[in-house]
Amino acid sequence: MTFGSPCQNLSNIGKREGLTGSQSSLFYHAIRIIEEMRCATNGTYPVIAVWENVMGAFSSNKRLDFKAVLESFTNTEILMPDSEVWANAGMVRGNGVDVAWRLLDAQYWGRHTLAQRRRRIFLVADFGGSRATEIVFKARDLQSVFTSCGKSRLSSAITSRISTQNARWRIPIVRPFQERRMRSTAKERNEKGFHRSFGRIGDPFPTYSQDP
Template sequence: MNTKLTLGSLFDGSGGFPLAAIKSGIKPVWASEVEPFAIRVTQKNLPQVKHLGDIKDIDGGEITPVDIISFGSPCQDLSIAGKRDGLKGSKSNLFYEAIRIIKEMRCKTGGKYPRYILWENVPGAFSSNKGEDFRCVLEEITRIKNSSVSISKANKWKYAGEIMGDEFSIAWRVLDAKYFGVPQRRRRIFLVADFGGRGAREILFDTKSLPRDFRKSKEEGEGNSKTTKGGLNKTICLNDQGGERMDVSEEITGTIRAKAGNPPLVYDIRQTSKNTKNERHNIYECDVSRTIDTSGNTPTRNQGGVAIVEDIYSMSKNSHFTKADKNISSSLVATDYKDPPLVNQRLVRRLTPRECGRLQGFPDYWCDNLEIENPTDEDLAFWREVFDKDAEINGLKKKKTDKQILKWLKNPHTDSVEYKMWGNGIALPCAIYIFKRLVNIEK
């Protein structure tokens, strides 16, 4: 194949499909997106890609024909986390706009372009409206090639499947990003349609294995791999069911509670003196449990040397612990080289926007240097149209003035808009996997 395959991206978002295309030897040509921040991100990183604006304003017969059209249509109405309005919802029904554009392009080019389409969405599409929505997805995509085909509803849609027709094929499969080199569990449906042959199966399904991106160890291993069972030591489960008692179980974990919060922090401790009433002192770390007594006025009680503590720090070289006051640091201990062990409030640290981008497999620079200090008249006209459309979509009565737009262009980034972009985006390695296999088939 001498010429590169070309790509058009609908619902472009973070630019994941165009970036995956570039990394796979495919040329991205145009994109459609309405979120101003996402447009600025892809405009900065992919200046060669033409932005077409709102999908509702695009005529598929008038834009540049491409070999592949990708579209991760809005999933909010299909997701189990949403209201589940399905394809009739105000956002997820934009799926039909993508189908319209594809049909218009194929009509204008005599069925030549696009040959391939790639649709991405949440697994909730399988069960939305009791499976009817995914049946509609398959039927609409099939009718791009054959308008007379009807798809029957399944009792329960499988996480992988295919449809083979006369000179066309459709295949779908749930891919989990954790198997493609990123540290997050992100399961998404990827559906490929080949309107010129039976390549969809070969693009999506690999009967040999799944790719994994493991880093090489410094040293070669000499032993056999451990089994899951063999790699675990004795585990003790603490059962806190809301009362005063903490049950201990060696084999059965506790039931999940509706109560918010994290499991308590547990230290193996003992008290230094007997029958003290001072709860803030006389507890220290130990390896041997103290003698059981009947005292009920200390944290250890009769639990064999287990106390539930938080907000603690080390006070001396004897490894004594005490309950700390909030926002007050421990004094430095000059007689020990070890740092005092700190236990923070029971809150999970929030991921930064950059970390969210890494979880999706994107480079760190993707949202850097977005400001435009001295925009041209052409730039201002482009962004005026972007924000006018944004105001229309969101039902805003007032549109941004040129002064407000110029101010935004000098600093378009906020954490909230970046979080939103990554949350709506794709895991880049999954798209690269599919596009590389598509390119290999074409070769």
């Protein structure tokens, strides 16, 4: 099951009522549907649930809303991080449910290169195993967004995929100080500049840190 519950009350824009707001509280109806489906199928379906929402879900209601999200999926108490700030990527486990989340910028995915940043939380809950971290974090080969005609589209596997031998089955790591360069070169269709915006294999990825 995939769902992106209403974000209006979680967004940094607005009154920020959080999950108690009339719109964003629909999140709990999705959780109820998941529970009823699993009850009706003796815990068989759904096996995987994917939730997507705005970055504001990390901070709304004094950062307690995201805690509530994690607790709703795992049906167990989740402690706040020592920093009292939710990391942009992480995982928790409770009652046989694995939950992993990651903040991704939608402008780097899909058929079109977006002019603006659209950072979204993607959370995966695995009710039948321990595959959530594999789904969220496992490195995969990438598809190029550049074509000879200057338009973004998905090409054939031969022409658009980065060589798995060269990439070593790893997603290139983005250095924080080069994010602006990545955005500008993508907008300008500067392929060489875009690829140089990536760090080397094994470089640290600061968004994984629990530090604020």
